Amino acid sequence: MSSTGNSGRALPGTGRALPWALVTPALGWTLLFFVLPFVAMGFSSLTAHEGGGFTLSNYSQFFTNPSYWQAMVNSLEVTAIVTLLSVLLAYPFALILAEQVPERWQRLALMLAVLPFWTSYVVRSYSWLLVLAQNGVINRALTGSGLITEPLQLANTRLATVTGFVHFFVMLLTLTIFANLKQLSPSYRKAAADLGAGPVRTFLHVILPLTLPGIMVGAFLTFVLCIGDYITPQILGGNNELLMPQLVMMQIGRRGDFPLASALSIILMAVVTIAYLACARWLKIERA
Amino acid sequence: MSVKSGNPLSILKLHLHAACAATALLLGVGSLAQAADLNALIWCDHSDPALLQPFEEANNVKVNVKEFEGTGAGLAIVEQSQPGDWDVMVIDSIDVPRGVEKGLFEPLPEDKLPFADLFPQVKMDGSTVVGGKRYGITEKFGYNTIGFNKTKVDPADMQSLASLTSDKYKGKVAIYDYYLPVIGMAALAIGKKTAELTEADLPALKEELLKMKANAKLVGEVTASQTALATGEVDILVGGGEWVTAGLAKENPALDFSIPKEGAVLWSQSLAMFKDSKNKDMALKFIQYIMSPEGQARLATSSCYWGMPANTKAALTDDQKKVLRFDEQPGFLARAQAYPAPNGDLNKKMQDMWTEMLQAK
Numbered sequence: 001m002s003s004t005g006n007s008g009r010a011l012p013g014t015g016r017a018l019p020w021a022l023v024t025p026a027l028g029w030t031l032l033f034f035v036l037p038f039v040a041m042g043f044s045s046l047t048a049h050e051g052g053g054f055t056l057s058n059y060s061q062f063f064t065n066p067s068y069w070q071a072m073v074n075s076l077e078v079t080a081i082v083t084l085l086s087v088l089l090a091y092p093f094a095l096i097l098a099e100q101v102p103e104r105w106q107r108l109a110l111m112l113a114v115l116p117f118w119t120s121y122v123v124r125s126y127s128w129l130l131v132l133a134q135n136g137v138i139n140r141a142l143t144g145s146g147l148i149t150e151p152l153q154l155a156n157t158r159l160a161t162v163t164g165f166v167h168f169f170v171m172l173l174t175l176t177i178f179a180n181l182k183q184l185s186p187s188y189r190k191a192a193a194d195l196g197a198g199p200v201r202t203f204l205h206v207i208l209p210l211t212l213p214g215i216m217v218g219a220f221l222t223f224v225l226c227i228g229d230y231i232t233p234q235i236l237g238g239n240n241e242l243l244m245p246q247l248v249m250m251q252i253g254r255r256g257d258f259p260l261a262s263a264l265s266i267i268l269m270a271v272v273t274i275a276y277l278a279c280a281r282w283l284k285i286e287r288a
Numbered sequence: 289m290s291v292k293s294g295n296p297l298s299i300l301k302l303h304l305h306a307a308c309a310a311t312a313l314l315l316g317v318g319s320l321a322q323a324a325d326l327n328a329l330i331w332c333d334h335s336d337p338a339l340l341q342p343f344e345e346a347n348n349v350k351v352n353v354k355e356f357e358g359t360g361a362g363l364a365i366v367e368q369s370q371p372g373d374w375d376v377m378v379i380d381s382i383d384v385p386r387g388v389e390k391g392l393f394e395p396l397p398e399d400k401l402p403f404a405d406l407f408p409q410v411k412m413d414g415s416t417v418v419g420g421k422r423y424g425i426t427e428k429f430g431y432n433t434i435g436f437n438k439t440k441v442d443p444a445d446m447q448s449l450a451s452l453t454s455d456k457y458k459g460k461v462a463i464y465d466y467y468l469p470v471i472g473m474a475a476l477a478i479g480k481k482t483a484e485l486t487e488a489d490l491p492a493l494k495e496e497l498l499k500m501k502a503n504a505k506l507v508g509e510v511t512a513s514q515t516a517l518a519t520g521e522v523d524i525l526v527g528g529g530e531w532v533t534a535g536l537a538k539e540n541p542a543l544d545f546s547i548p549k550e551g552a553v554l555w556s557q558s559l560a561m562f563k564d565s566k567n568k569d570m571a572l573k574f575i576q577y578i579m580s581p582e583g584q585a586r587l588a589t590s591s592c593y594w595g596m597p598a599n600t601k602a603a604l605t606d607d608q609k610k611v612l613r614f615d616e617q618p619g620f621l622a623r624a625q626a627y628p629a630p631n632g633d634l635n636k637k638m639q640d641m642w643t644e645m646l647q648a649k
Contacts (some may be wrong), residue, residue, distance in 0.1 A: 008643040050632050074647075134521050153459070155521065186534040238506030239465055242646050250643065254467070255635060256360025 045262035049274040058263035076188040079227045090173035099182035101284035123125040156238025180214025328551035329377040333590035359383040371564035375571040379558040381412040382629045384424035394532020394563040409621040424558030430595040432469030433552035439542040446546040449477040453499040463507045464527025468643035472553035482625040497645040534594035554624040
C-alpha cells in the first residue's frame with residue numbers, strides 16, 4: 001500500500017495515524033496469539049526438561065534418534081501423497097463444476113462439495129474408521145460379493161490415514177481451484193481457438209498455467225494442515241507408525257516434556273516455512 | 289521446576305510462564321472460579337453426573353471439573369494456573385511423589401478417611417506416603433492385563449502372556465497405548481519384576497515389545513483400543529482389563545479379562561488435595577464422599593470406565609460385583625505387580641523404546 005497514494009483522501013488530521021490504527025488490532029492479535037507463544041515455545045525448546053537451564057539437546061535428539069527422524073519422514077511421505085492425490089482428484093472436479101455444470105446448479109454442487117466441512121473433524125474420522133473396519137462397509141461388500149474371502153486390513157493403516165485426509169482436502173482444493181477457474185476470462189479460450197489450438201492444447205498451455213496459482217495455494221494449505229494434523233492419523237492410523245504431531249503429543253501426555261515437544265514443533269514449523277518459501281518462489285508471490 | 293536467578297533464560301522463562309498463566313486465567317479459568325465452587329482436575333470417570341450430582345446437592349456446591357489424560361498434561365495445567373485455582377486432583381498413584389516434589393499437595397488427614405477399609409495392597413504407601421506424610425488416597429484400581437473376547441479366543445491361552453506373541457493370534461491383537469503398563473507386562477513375560485527394572489533390562493524388554501507389535505493390528509489409546517475389542521476388529525487387548533470389559537458387559541458379555549500365570553500390572557488412581565486450595569474443607573468433603581461406600585460404587589461404575597473401588601465396603605450390587613470379579617480380588621492382587629515407576633532418565637528411555645516399537649514395521 002502506498003501512503004502517498006492515499007494521502008489525498010485521508011481525513012484532515014488523521015495522516016499516518018489512521019492506517020496504523022486500522023492495522024493495530026490485527027498486529028496486536030498476531031503479536032498476542034502467534035509471536036508471543038512462538039517466542040515462549042522457542043525459549044522452552046532451549047530448556048532442559050529436568051532441572052531447567054540452557055540446552056540444545058532437545059534439538060540434537062531429533063537428529064540422533066532414528067525414531068524421531070522417522071516420524072518426520074512419515075509425515076512428509078503422508079503429506080506428499082495426500083497433497084498429490086488431493087490435487088489430482090480436485091482439479092477435474094473443479095473443472096467440471098466450473099465449465100460443465102450449468103451456473104444455476106453450481107451453487108448446489110458447491111454446497112454438496114463442502115458438506116464434509118459441516119461435520120466435526122473427529123466424527124468424520126471415526127466415520128471413516130467404521131467404513132474401513134474389518135466389519136465395515138467396504139469389507140462387508142467385498143466379502144459379500146465373493147471378491148475376497150478374508151477381510152482386508154484397511155483401518156489402522158497409512159491407507160486409512162491418507163483416505164481420511166484426502167476426503168477432507170479434496171473439498172478444500174476444489175474450492176480454491178474452482179474460484180481460480182471462475183476468474184478466468186472466457187476470452188482466453190476464444191483467443192486460443194482463434195490461434196488454432198484445440199481443447200487439449202488450450203487446457204495444457206493456457207488454462208492449466210493460469211490456474212497454477214490456485215493449485216499451489218490449495219496445495220500449500222493442504223500441506224500445512226496435513227503435516228500438522230494430529231486427529232486423523234491418531235484415529236485412523238492405529239499408531240502403526242508415528243507422525244510428527246503424534247510424536248509431539250507423546251512428549252506432553254505422560255512425561256510433560258514441554259521443552260522436547262517445543263523443539264519438535266519448531267522443527268515441524270521450519271519444514272512448513274521451507275515449503276512456503278519453495279511455493280512463494282515458484283509462484284513469484286514476492287512480486288505481488 | 290526450579291528457576292535459577294542468575295540465568296537470563298530462566299528469568300525470561302519465568303516471565304513468560306507468568307504471562308501465559310495470566311492469559312490462561314483471563315481466557316479460561318476465570319469462568320470457573322467462584323468461592324463456593326470446588327475445582328477438580330479429574331479423569332473422565334469423575335465427570336459422570338451420577339457421581340457428582342449427589343455430592344453437589346448434599347453440599348450445595350458446584351463441582352467444576354477439568355478432564356486431562358496423563359500426569360504430564362495434568363501437571364502442565366496446574367503450572368499454567370494460579371495457586372489456589374484447583375482444589376483436588378486425580379493422579380496415578382505412582383505419580384503422587386511428582387506432585388509432592390513440586391510442592392503442590394497437602395497432606396491428607398488419615399483419621400478422617402477410611403484407610404482401614406481399603407484393600408491393603410492398593411494403599412500404595414510407597415507412592416502415596418512421602419516423608420512420613422500421606423498425600424494421596426487410592427480411590428480406584430484395576431489391572432493392565434489381557435482383555436479378550438472369549439468367543440473368539442481360547443480362554444485357556446489367555447492364562448499365559450506367551451499367547452500374546454504366538455502366531456496363533458497374529459493380527460488379532462491390539463495394544464493399549466501407554467508405555468508404562470505394557471512395558472510392565474513385557475517385564476512379567478520375561479520373568480522380571482516391575483519394581484526392579486533397570487536400564488540393563490531395556491534390550492530384553494524391547495525384544496518382547498517388538499514381538500507384541502509384530503502380532504498387533506493397532507496400538508490405541510483408551511477409546512480406540514476399547515472400540516477395537518468391542519467391535520471385533522481385534523480379539524485380544526494387551527493392557528486391557530476390567531476397565532475395558534466391565535463397562536461393556538451388558539452389551540457384550542463375551543468380553544472378559546484374565547490375570548495370567550505370570551501376573552498382571554496393577555493400576556491405581558489416587559485423589560490428592562492441593563496445598564493452595566482455598567476451599568480445603570470442601571475438598572476434604574469431596575474426597576470423603578468419593579471414598580464413601582456410595583461414592584465408591586458410583587465411581588467404580590462410572591460411564592467413562594469401570595474399575596475396582598479401593599474401598600472394600602463399596603456399595604456395589606451383586607451383579608456389579610460379579611462383573612468386576614470383586615470376590616476374586618484377593619487372588620488377583622496377590623499376583624499383581626505395580627506399574628514400573630522409573631526415574632526421570634529411565635522413564636525417558638522407556639518412552640523412547642516405546643516410540644521405537646511404534647515405528648517398527
